[in-house]
Amino acid sequence: xxxxxAVAFALAxxxxxxxxxxxSNVQFAGIELSGRFRITxxxxxxxxxxAGGSKGDLSTGGxxxxxxxxxxxxxxWNLYVxxxxxxxSAGSKxxxxxxxxxxxxxRLGVGGERRFGxxxxxxxxxxxxxxxxKDVGAQTxxxxxxxxxxxYALSGGALVVGGTYYF
Numbered sequence: 001x002x003x004x005x006a007v008a009f010a011l012a013x014x015x016x017x018x019x020x021x022x023x024s025n026v027q028f029a030g031i032e033l034s035g036r037f038r039i040t041x042x043x044x045x046x047x048x049x050x051a052g053g054s055k056g057d058l059s060t061g062g063x064x065x066x067x068x069x070x071x072x073x074x075x076x077w078n079l080y081v082x083x084x085x086x087x088x089s090a091g092s093k094x095x096x097x098x099x100x101x102x103x104x105x106x107r108l109g110v111g112g113e114r115r116f117g118x119x120x121x122x123x124x125x126x127x128x129x130x131x132x133x134k135d136v137g138a139q140t141x142x143x144x145x146x147x148x149x150x151x152y153a154l155s156g157g158a159l160v161v162g163g164t165y166y167f
Contacts, residue, residue, distance in 0.1 A: 003118060003166035006036040010122075010162025014052060014060065016090055016130070017155055018148035025156070026090075026145060028052040028060050032160060041073035048084070053093075058146060062088035062105060078113040088130045091150035099150040104131040113164070120164040130154040 010032040017025045030052020038044045046066040053059045064086030071079045087102030109126030132153040 004038045006034075006038075006164050006166045008032075008034040008036065008046075008122070008162055008164040010034075010160045012050065012052065012158050012160045014128070014158040015156045016060070016128070016149065018152040019132075019155060020148055020152045023148050023152070024145070026054060026058060026149060028054045028058070028090075030060065032162065034066070036068075036164070038073075042070045044068040044070065044080075048086075050088075057093045058091065058149065059093045060088065060090040062086055062102065064105070064107060066107075068111075076115050078115065080111050080113070082109045082111060082124065082126070083107070088128070088154075090130070090154060092146040095146070095150055098135040099133070101133060101135060103133050105129065107158070109158075111160075115166070118166050120166065122160075122162060122164060124158075124160040126158045126160065128154075128156050128158060130156075 012030045014028045015025045032050050034046045034048040036046040048064045050062040064084035066084040068080045068082045084107045086105050088105040089102045107126045107128045109124050111124035113120050113122040136151040
């Protein structure tokens with residue numbers, strides 16, 4: 001417990017599927033930056049910023065308040081579960097303010113970490129759910145991927161791999 005604070009930087013691969021018939025999964029590559037604090041040896045809270053993009057003009061971003069429970073908090077090898085509440089935006093980089101508006105999101109996951117003194121490497125696998133954006137009106141033309149991402153609820157997941165510095 002000497003090192004209660006941490007910063008983490010990670011690379012992420014995310015995929016979202018709009019909850020509308022005929023939609024397909026859209027993959028994003030992104031980065032995640034987190035600030036963390038260990039309340040007790042086993043309980044950690046974090047604030048995380050996410051940013052990502054895919055081929056073309058699609059992008060995603062978000063912010064989460066995370067809670068982690070560590071099963072072996074003082075061990076070099078550590079397993080944990082996480083839960084996070086936040087806001088996520090997904091759609092066209094050129095969308096309107098209403099289309100880019102963040103929506104409520106929940107993520108649940110499991111992770112593993114290997115510590116080397118003040119440094120650590122980690123990997124997480126998360127399921128993510130994002131609420132619908134009722135501010136985006138009905139589209140009268142063909143349903144496009146960016147419209148579906150901006151309008152409908154999303155379900156998906158992420159694989160996150162990164163490094164942490166404890167201080």
